[in-house]
């Protein structure tokens with residue numbers, strides 16, 4: 001029995017998953033009269049592969065992850081929701097989440113009627129492991145960590161994340177949506193051999209496919225089996241899988257390097273503006289800055305056609321705007337607009 005088996009909700013452990021027509025026949029070309037599809041071929045008249053074998057093999061190959069440790073979802077958001085549905089008993093179990101962090105953890109928890117315990121990061125967005133683990137009780141099934149963290153931008157040391165994994169008896173999710181921009185590395189390989197670690201990645205950020213909605217979960221075979229069993233059978237469309245397969249041909253190194261260099265350039269210039277109080281260090285493709293009057297600057301930029309994310313109402317982010325790193329020319333426009341801003 002694996003370490004996570006006792007954590008699974010009894011109704012999920014007992015679940016007989018939906019068996020698709022294509023599960024029952026995986027031979028070669030045939031006459032398909034099994035799925036009530038239209039027989040008129042247009043490229044999309046047939047249901048897509050519910051196991052996503054080709055795309056998984058491709059992504060697994062690129063990342064060096066065995067296919068059995070890989071789950072593909074309709075964005076990372078699907079994987080986040082599935083974690084609650086698989087492990088958390090509504091109205092009884094709870095999840096511990098660092099704050100500030102990605103808003104979807106709390107929303108997915110609320111939808112699933114799971115209590116959330118927010119553990120505040122310190123003023124520099126460092127994570128206190130003792131405080132985090134101290135907030136857990138026997139009803140805490142999952143801990144959500146995000147590294148590099150959104151909206152602060154900082155990545156945590158892998159050692160600290162693994163230590164939490166070692167000490168917590170439940171499931172630890174490490175969201176690595178921005179890991180491609182970080183020099184701190186990834187826990188993806190670790191997750192294939194640790195039963196209670198789930199690493200989330202996505203094609204939405206560095207891979208430039210936010211519109212296709214494809215997120216990854218990397219974990220032990222047991223966790224991936226559970227997620228695959230609970231997901232909607234055809235959660236990825238044929239169109240999304242085809243496009244992703246095609247886009248994955250293109251290396252992203254140059255784009256990632258440019259974004260990281262632009263991030264460093266912005267981080268070195270932004271402190272020169274008199275209204276900028278603090279530029280937080282970032283390992284991601286965005287920078288959190290604290291300014292004198294976040295709402296006023298936000299409105300000013302909006303008036304210039306530059307849309308940034310106003311985070312001033314998020315606890316721990318008072319006065320902060322989150323700036324996504326754009327193309328060099330776009331960043332130049334941002335800097336020019338800031339140049340002509342007078343408080």
Ligand SMILES: *Cc1c(COP(=O)(O)O)cnc(C)c1O
Pocket residue numbers: 074075076077078102146150175177201202203204205210213214215
């Ligand atoms: C953008 C983002 C994701 C990606 O979500 P998708 O549903 O895959 O687009 C996941 N986690 C964090 C923290 C993010 O900022």
